[in-house]
Amino acid sequence: MSEMDGHQPHRVDRPAYRASDWTPEALLERKGGHTVSVVVPAKDEEATVAAVVERIRADFVRDGGGGLVDEVVVIDSDSSDRTAEVARAAGAKVFSANRIRPDLGSVPGKGEALWKAQHVTRGDLLVFVDADLVDWGTHFVTGLLAPLLVDDAVQLVKAVYDRPMIDATGREEESGGRVTELVARPWLALHRPGLAGVVQPLSGEWAIRRAAFASYAVPVGYGVEIAALVDTYDAHGIDAIAQVDLGRRTHRHHRHDTLGLMAVQVLAAADRRRERSGAGPVRAEETVGLTQYARGQAGFEPRVTAVATGERPPADSVGMPAHAEPGPRAESR
């Protein structure tokens, strides 16, 4: 296993690593023959997309080439606002998702944007960053790239961060990641317990080797992240997945009703992969360990809860014991 600045690259079975442990300069020395495309999927993000593009370009793109990042590409999903214009003005290469490979048609969705991005980017390393970020930093890019540059075994890098929900008054009201907590983590607990160590399975900031991503089927909607995670695990094993602690991230949040739509897409993508191993229907164990996370002294610490998932047989299938009379004999006095 290679080292960077005296540190071991992060593995899922270890505490998430900190982005600050890799300097841009040290990473640039390790870049070698790699090319890096930062891809920003955007739908109606005119308020935030320019800052995302400008800050990444300013820190990592050199106009003559040779920077840590070779291109910043915005994939516009039919925005109804000025997303494409402001992104282009910020220096991004901007493509309209439905104009990429028109021979293949077009459907709305984030996964569609990321799948089509493969046809208009040239990096062998792809870094995906959402366009609606508010509280973030360009260390997101170095942190996500580092494990791919220092360890050939790593195929996918997932962001780990605090995800506070900020209300209209700017007050932090609770933690975000509602589909993560209510859909993704429970599904992983039931069907891929080996991925319980992934702190943010749906994080929208992630990096992947193009060759791996290009070998996966990609859900057209919000199932793209859970799919890439499960596909990497199934194809390359747990050691191909790294996590990096990026500190804190806030973004524009969905209303609850639209989260339902996202949940359907995450579940549909996951369920398509549930029985991939051909092992037949997954027997729900009597109890399942649900792993949840809270940030502690040493980073994100897991808390595992045994959740009862067993079932009783139909009542009419269990005969009464010979001596017992039917009726509420167990009534407490």
Ligand SMILES: O=c1ccn([C@@H]2O[C@H](COP(=O)(O)OP(=O)(O)O)[C@@H](O)[C@H]2O)c(=O)[nH]1
């Ligand atoms: O059809 C879509 C839906 C979403 N997005 C982008 O994908 C990212 C994540 O989407 P969203 O913010 O809706 O999800 P959340 O982060 O709130 O779960 C954002 O940059 C969106 O602009 C996109 O490019 N096309």
Ligand SMILES: O=C(O)[C@@H](COP(=O)(O)O)O[C@H]1O[C@H](CO)[C@@H](O)[C@H](O)[C@H]1O
């Ligand atoms: O993590 C989640 O539960 C969802 C919703 O987050 P919030 O409840 O709005 O903070 O957000 C993530 O999931 C989406 C589906 O994978 C990704 O596309 C988003 O980028 C990511 O923020």
